[in-house]
Amino acid sequence: MTAGAPFDPKIECMDPEARHDLQEQRLRDLVDRLLSTDNPQGARLREIGVMRGTDVRLDEIHLLPTITKQDLWDHYPFGLRIAPEEDVVCVHGSSGTGGRPTLIPYTANDVEVWSEVMARALKGAGASSRSIVHNAYGYGLFTGGLGVHHGGLKLGAAVVPMSGGMTERQVRLIHDLRPDVLCCTPSYALRLAEDLDPDNSIEVGVFGAEPWTEEMRREIEARLGIRALDIYGLSEVIGPGVACESLDSEGLLNIAEDHFYPETVDGELVFTTLTKTGMPLLRYRTGDVATLHGPAGQRTLRRMSKLKGRKDDMLVIRGVNVFPTEIEAVVLEHAGPHYLIVEDRRTPIARLHVAVESAEDVAPRLTTNLRERLGVTCQVHVLAPGRLPRTEVGKAQRLARWTRGQAPVDGLS
Ligand code: DLL
Numbered sequence: 536m537t538a539g540a541p542f543d544p545k546i547e548c549m550d551p552e553a554r555h556d557l558q559e560q561r562l563r564d565l566v567d568r569l570l571s572t573d574n575p576q577g578a579r580l581r582e583i584g585v586m587r588g589t590d591v592r593l594d595e596i597h598l599l600p601t602i603t604k605q606d607l608w609d610h611y612p613f614g615l616r617i618a619p620e621e622d623v624v625c626v627h628g629s630s631g632t633g634g635r636p637t638l639i640p641y642t643a644n645d646v647e648v649w650s651e652v653m654a655r656a657l658k659g660a661g662a663s664s665r666s667i668v669h670n671a672y673g674y675g676l677f678t679g680g681l682g683v684h685h686g687g688l689k690l691g692a693a694v695v696p697m698s699g700g701m702t703e704r705q706v707r708l709i710h711d712l713r714p715d716v717l718c719c720t721p722s723y724a725l726r727l728a729e730d731l732d733p734d735n736s737i738e739v740g741v742f743g744a745e746p747w748t749e750e751m752r753r754e755i756e757a758r759l760g761i762r763a764l765d766i767y768g769l770s771e772v773i774g775p776g777v778a779c780e781s782l783d784s785e786g787l788l789n790i791a792e793d794h795f796y797p798e799t800v801d802g803e804l805v806f807t808t809l810t811k812t813g814m815p816l817l818r819y820r821t822g823d824v825a826t827l828h829g830p831a832g833q834r835t836l837r838r839m840s841k842l843k844g845r846k847d848d849m850l851v852i853r854g855v856n857v858f859p860t861e862i863e864a865v866v867l868e869h870a871g872p873h874y875l876i877v878e879d880r881r882t883p884i885a886r887l888h889v890a891v892e893s894a895e896d897v898a899p900r901l902t903t904n905l906r907e908r909l910g911v912t913c914q915v916h917v918l919a920p921g922r923l924p925r926t927e928v929g930k931a932q933r934l935a936r937w938t939r940g941q942a943p944v945d946g947l948s
Pocket of ligand 1: 628629672677678679742743744745746747765766767768769770771774775776821823842845
């Protein structure tokens with residue numbers, strides 16, 4: 536069997552036309568389900584004259600109303616739920632932008648969908664029932680820990696439920712249990728690499744939940760001696776497993792599009808949860824920026840690019856649009872993988888600071904390269920290795936906004 540083979544070949548390698556029919560059927564079922572309750576999404580469909588599922592076609596999905604994070608907040612906590620209360624088996628969510636929580640109720644069906652797409656992700660990364668999966672994503676409301684957990688169990692692998700933090704203990708268990716699969720954020724993989732032997736047992740990493748570039752991938756692969764694959768997802772849609780690279784997907788992420796129908800609107804990813812029953816979303820605007828591509832390798836699923844960033848992370852510096860990931864790509868050519876971007880908004884004309892770690896004075900070259908590649912001048916600060924904070928739990932904060940008072944990191948002026 537080829538490395539990274541599909542978990543469910545009937546679905547993952549399905550004839551695209553047959554999949555289109557399946558998606559359309561599922562979309563129509565979803566529309567019927569939304570219309571059958573007094574859910575706000577059903578009301579919006581009625582407003583545009585959609586009275587039953589057969590009124591819609593998959594090719595015309597772009598004519599249907601979208602839903603946003605704001606709608607989730609407006610109906611907090613469970614106003615968009617359509618399943619009866621007794622069918623909800625768990626709740627997940629994220630602290631979210633601006634610290635406002637988003638909560639998502641899951642039915643047993645939703646957990647099953649989640650387990651399945653996560654089993655696909657792990658199998659595609661080369662894991663099998665013989666694998667030991669060291670899972671250092673946080674367990675809790677955050678979907679990373681339990682998402683990998685459900686998928687690992689479905690695949691029949693042995694999951695080590697480490698959760699985040701307590702790095703010393705993580706390193707010890709990696710040494711003692713010899714896992715072949717590591718699941719965590721890319722920034723935590725780098726943190727672990729600082730303490731792990733280069734000849735560790737890990738063969739592949741399934742990293743996501745935060746933006747990371749190709750340059751960061753190379754850095755992690757070199758430091759840990761592994762293949763590093765990207766996994767994408769968001770709690771509103773299901774959690775990790777919405778899309779994931781496989782060993783043969785050529786750097787793009789296979790989308791579980793039989794469950795999550797993807798579109799892009801002005802560069803922004805939009806997903807429809809075709810099969811969810813707890814809190815399904817029709818055309819959810821993710822705020823994430825990526826591109827959609829055709830299939831490759833063994834699967835016939837469409838793929839998406841690594842995320843370029845989030846719409847709300849885009850920096851506008853003197854009229855120039857800059858994504859933090861573009862800065863990361865340049866930084867890694869000159870300095871270590873730990874860095875912090877500071878958007879200095881203390882004056883009406885914003886400035887960008889980039890703090891990096893290096894033993895050498897890389898400031899002149901890095902400043903020139905950033906200017907050439909981004910079209911803006913950044914103030915580069917070179918700190919001694921180890922000076923920037925590491926993220927042990929949760930998502931790395933690569934971007935800080937400085938509006939007044941002290942600098943977010945020492946050494947900036
Ligand atoms: O981060 C789910 C997840 C867990 C994905 C573990 C992958 C691995 P939330 O906490 O709801 O869910 O945050 C979702 O994180 O809209 C993206 O902006 C960002 N994100 C998730 N995966 C990636 C990735 C989880 N691979 C938000 N690359 C999403 C870049 C990512 N950003």
